[in-house]
Amino acid sequence: MISSKYAGPAVFARKISKRFGKLQVLKNLDIKIPNATTYCLLGPNGSGKTTFIRAIVGLIGLDGGDLRVFGEPVKGVAGLYSRIGYMTQHKALYPDLTLQENLEFFAGLYGIRGLAARKRIDELLDMVDLKPHRGRLAGDLSGGMYQRLSLACTLIHEPELLLLDEPTVGVDPRLRQTFWDYFNRLTSQGATILITTHLMDEAERCRLVGYMRDGRLEAQGSPDELKSLAGLKPDLQLWMQDESASYSAASLLADHGFSARVEEGAVRVELASESQAAEVLRLVKPLDLRMHEPTLSQAFLKLGEADR
Amino acid sequence: MSNSLATRLWMGSQDASTILWADLMILKRRLGRYMLTTLISPLLYLVAFGWGLGRGMNMNGTTYLQFVVPGIIALTAMTTSFNGAGTRLNVDRLYFRSFDELLMAPTGTLSLLIGKALIGVVRGLVSSSAFIAVALLMGSGLHLNPAFIIALLVTCFSFSFLGVMAALLARSHQDLATFSSVILLPMTFLGGTFFSLDQVPLALKVALYALPLTHSSICLRAAALNQPVPESSFLAMLLFMLLFFLGGLFALRRSSI
Numbered sequence: 001m002i003s004s005k006y007a008g009p010a011v012f013a014r015k016i017s018k019r020f021g022k023l024q025v026l027k028n029l030d031i032k033i034p035n036a037t038t039y040c041l042l043g044p045n046g047s048g049k050t051t052f053i054r055a056i057v058g059l060i061g062l063d064g065g066d067l068r069v070f071g072e073p074v075k076g077v078a079g080l081y082s083r084i085g086y087m088t089q090h091k092a093l094y095p096d097l098t099l100q101e102n103l104e105f106f107a108g109l110y111g112i113r114g115l116a117a118r119k120r121i122d123e124l125l126d127m128v129d130l131k132p133h134r135g136r137l138a139g140d141l142s143g144g145m146y147q148r149l150s151l152a153c154t155l156i157h158e159p160e161l162l163l164l165d166e167p168t169v170g171v172d173p174r175l176r177q178t179f180w181d182y183f184n185r186l187t188s189q190g191a192t193i194l195i196t197t198h199l200m201d202e203a204e205r206c207r208l209v210g211y212m213r214d215g216r217l218e219a220q221g222s223p224d225e226l227k228s229l230a231g232l233k234p235d236l237q238l239w240m241q242d243e244s245a246s247y248s249a250a251s252l253l254a255d256h257g258f259s260a261r262v263e264e265g266a267v268r269v270e271l272a273s274e275s276q277a278a279e280v281l282r283l284v285k286p287l288d289l290r291m292h293e294p295t296l297s298q299a300f301l302k303l304g305e306a307d308r
Numbered sequence: 309m310s311n312s313l314a315t316r317l318w319m320g321s322q323d324a325s326t327i328l329w330a331d332l333m334i335l336k337r338r339l340g341r342y343m344l345t346t347l348i349s350p351l352l353y354l355v356a357f358g359w360g361l362g363r364g365m366n367m368n369g370t371t372y373l374q375f376v377v378p379g380i381i382a383l384t385a386m387t388t389s390f391n392g393a394g395t396r397l398n399v400d401r402l403y404f405r406s407f408d409e410l411l412m413a414p415t416g417t418l419s420l421l422i423g424k425a426l427i428g429v430v431r432g433l434v435s436s437s438a439f440i441a442v443a444l445l446m447g448s449g450l451h452l453n454p455a456f457i458i459a460l461l462v463t464c465f466s467f468s469f470l471g472v473m474a475a476l477l478a479r480s481h482q483d484l485a486t487f488s489s490v491i492l493l494p495m496t497f498l499g500g501t502f503f504s505l506d507q508v509p510l511a512l513k514v515a516l517y518a519l520p521l522t523h524s525s526i527c528l529r530a531a532a533l534n535q536p537v538p539e540s541s542f543l544a545m546l547l548f549m550l551l552f553f554l555g556g557l558f559a560l561r562r563s564s565i
Contacts, residue, residue, distance in 0.1 A: 092406030108326030109413035
């Protein structure tokens with residue numbers, strides 16, 4: 001049962017920097033990842049996401065700044081390894097060992113042996129839907145199956161801080177849902193999950209999202225907060241009887257202070273909030289309608305434009 | 309205090325055995341192929357030098373075959389232990405990146421070093437044992453006594469630690485290959501394996517006595533011929549083992565922050 005012993009932020013970074021040769025990858029990065037939450041780190045390739053994660057687990061040293069994990073300076077992170085699980089983009093498993101043996105190996109590294117190991121391995125193989133393949137060599141697995149085994153190996157010791165670098169690449173939607181159910185269960189038990197992904201629908205599932213660009217954190221907040229930061233609002237699409245009715249409706253709505261335009265034969269009305277939809281429908285009677293919620297993807301496009 | 313030390317030792321040995329276990333499983337799956345590739349060189353040396361070139365030669369009262377077989381065992385132990393620990397670790401670290409997983413596990417540095425070195429020792433012992441069996445069948449007249457076994461073990465441990473150290477310090481696969489070519493290959497021929505060091509000029513002799521394989525050859529040969537093992541060479545072997553162990557520890561500590 002996971003339950004974090006530390007009340008402060010799971011990860012705290014203040015003005016951390018890292019340079020590889022001439023390339024400054026992290027530039028005075030400030031991030032605070034609260035405990036018992038799912039935090040998604042988004043950003044284009046080369047924005048420094050993976051470097052940040054590798055710094056958290058001590059695989060790279062920093063040039064400057066303060067990075068703490070569960071309140072401990074990262075220099076002492078080795079003492080916290082039993083509480084951290086890191087799944088890299090291409091987690092290194094032993095291709096010449098079977099799935100069962102790979103899991104036994106990782107369990108042994110974390111001091112889980114005997115009956116406890118067997119129980120945990122069964123549970124994880126179930127979760128990642130690989131139980132019938134436990135005797136296959138890891139090197140013979142497909143990309144998606146390999147990814148699932150990687151996740152199982154990462155979770156073997158029930159870490160309190162889970163660092164997942166693009167964990168659902170190659171995983172089918174049904175299983176992805178299973179993974180997210182499991183992640184949510186872990187956070188409800190007190191685990192902190194830091195995840196990097198390019199999939200916006202995955203980011204939407206996280207409680208907090210950070211947008212990294214060029215080694216800095218450009219924006220951070222809940223998915224809704226980020227959409228609002230980008231100035232995005234929901235809009236309503238209305239289909240009227242004909243084009244002239246559409247133009248009349250748009251003009252009427254504009255007279256009442258709405259931002260409305262005719263686009264591809266339909267009227268699009270921007271709403272400050274969803275509750276304004278009722279007022280719009282009091283003014284016009286469409287044949288059909290559809291509400292469009294802004295997406296995180298639009299938010300980041302907009303935030304990206306603002307940066308440029 | 310002693311209880312806590314015993315617990316730590318027990319946990320450390322469990323960690324090391326977990327690390328060794330994974331490599332042992334891999335070795336078990338590839339044993340046939342491994343034996344084939346690892347025995348080719350020593351058997352060629354045996355045929356070329358022991359039977360071919362050295363037939364009829366006498367070395368201080370023994371046949372050349374009796375003289376050369378312990379040398380070939382020493383070089384087999386050296387190369388297989390070094391490669392068994394070093395090459396695999398180098399590939400794991402730089403290609404598969406699976407060594408990062410070990411660095412991120414709550415495993416002590418010492419357990420990690422010993423676990424990784426032990427697979428080199430096992431490979432060295434397996435190859436050497438197979439070669440010894442062949443040599444015995446060919447009538448080399450080896451004496452397998454405790455001194456011989458201890459000398460073989462120390463040789464395997466020494467070169468396994470050297471392999472771990474070299475693999476951790478290498479920045480590329482090429483670096484390790486270069487190390488093998490520049491350090492191990494010359495040692496293979498010059499480390500008292502194929503000829504007696506009594507026959508070389510003094511300056512060269514001094515240089516050759518600085519090689520760890522020289523002392524392994526001397527000790528293994530003395531034990532195999534049922535002669536007293538020179539204490540100075542045995543001490544030198546232990547010193548090299550300690551040196552490579554500390555070097556491996558340093559390289560490992562440098563790998564993690």
